[in-house]
Amino acid sequence: MTTWTVGQVAELFDVTVRTLHHYDEIGLLVPSERSRAGYRLYTDEDLTRLQQVVVYRRLELPLDEIATLLRGGEDAADHLRRQRATVMTRLDELHELVSAIDRALEREMNDQPATPEDLKELFGDGFTDEYEQEAQERWGETDAWKQSRSRTKRYTKADWEQVKQEADAVNVAFVAALRSGEPATSAAAMDAAEEHRRHIHDRFYDLDHTFHRGLADMYVADPRFTKTYEDIAPGLAAYVRDAIHANADRHGD
Amino acid sequence: MTTWTVGQVAELFDVTVRTLHHYDEIGLLVPSERSRAGYRLYTDEDLTRLQQVVVYRRLELPLDEIATLLRGGEDAADHLRRQRATVMTRLDELHELVSAIDRALEREMNDQPATPEDLKELFGDGFTDEYEQEAQERWGETDAWKQSRSRTKRYTKADWEQVKQEADAVNVAFVAALRSGEPATSAAAMDAAEEHRRHIHDRFYDLDHTFHRGLADMYVADPRFTKTYEDIAPGLAAYVRDAIHANADRHGD
DNA sequence: CTTGACCCTCACGTGGCGTGAGGCGTCACG
DNA sequence: CGTGACGCCTCACGCCACGTGAGGGTCAAG
Structure with missing residues (x-):
């Protein structure tokens, strides 16, 4: 037995029968023989070619590029x-x-x-x-x-309470700046933003001003987090975001 | 002007008009209004929603998951x-x-x-x-x-040889316990079981005692695996299974 | 001669849009 | 008031690499 049917080939190379049909359709791998009944019959050479196709597929080359490669023209x-x-x-x-x-x-x-x-x-x-x-x-x-x-792994309940207190303190600073009518670009607002960044930086992970901008945008983008700030004071979410951006500007990032 | 047309929105959010059409089609973002001529008109709320969609798309979440998320409630x-x-x-x-x-x-x-x-x-x-x-x-x-x-992908030949040696050593321990007439619940048998677990855990994949039980049952249930052990010594498959269960019991899993 | 596993050819579905085709709406300018 | 440029509309097919049946023929074993 020097030829194989689709099912056998599929199992051997861990591809589906449909894939072999597809390769046949697009001319990437046309089996050299057909039985009288029209069954696809793959020869040794076909299998060698399929082997190459399978490998290149794993490199995520598109099929037409694989075809080009196997046509032998390219390096x-x-x-x-x-x-x-x-x-x-x-x-x-x-x-x-x-x-x-x-x-x-x-x-x-x-x-x-x-x-x-x-x-x-x-x-x-x-x-x-x-x-x-x-x-x-x-x-x-x-x-x-x-x-x-x-x-955070080693944070106790008390630690977490303190983390929460720090977060609250940051919020208080934001609200104070907002209520006093100072713009988000004011020193008070930017200072609160910097506190905010340092809080996360100290408590969770290194956070530079660029990433901080990303966080700020998220606060406004998603209503669940917007709500957190809006519940504290109307307009706070956008204010916080603007303050963070202003603070990042101030630091030249 | 409190509403925007597709083109304006597209430019604002750096997406294509077709994308907005698509989001409309699939119901992800249906503009709240239409002009008499049928033009899509996006309101502030629509833009807020689009903003969220865009953010989540950057995270490469599939659109239907984004829809679920925005439908609210979901985590x-x-x-x-x-x-x-x-x-x-x-x-x-x-x-x-x-x-x-x-x-x-x-x-x-x-x-x-x-x-x-x-x-x-x-x-x-x-x-x-x-x-x-x-x-x-x-x-x-x-x-x-x-x-x-x-x-295992990165194992060298030498690694594989060592893996084989370790596996052999485990088998030798099992056989020794079996031959000496000690029950599968004996310390020697359980120790061999633990060695077996650690071997797989270290060499192949994380394996706790519960999952180890599953493997053990398979050794007896699947004739291919059964044969492996029965070829070494008659009754070894069942002995190994019992030892593994005993060992899992010992560890309280 | 039946059974069941295998094979065949259509042909539509998938995701997230791209890319026209053909036609109407809108606006500034002449 | 007409005109041209541009924007908007709705189909509707294309893409990529197949998945997933439908409907029917083939083949070896019992």
């Missing part, structure tokens, strides 16, 4: 280099994405009242906790998370 | 955590991809163009061995399997 090294650059770019994007999500999550955490149950749910209380395991696996690599976790 | 943190896990998985894959490309490039530069055999060696997979195929069928895309793959 494989060039393709690989280009692909590497593409992957690296994508990696950077994903890294940014992760930290953006981190910031969004951090914002979630900050806005939740720090009841012991919440903390347990957020940080877990043992290695048997599924979330804890996943968090360690998945989040273990980002600096923000490592920092935040290593710091 | 944003859950969605964000899931999204984070997804992105991290993708990051891992791309890291592997980059090193695979590097290895391919190295081969390409130093030696001749890569033959299919080279590729097979470099990227693995392709003509997978039977164990790997069956394991994939069994475990599919479970975390354990992914973890095992990501670890």
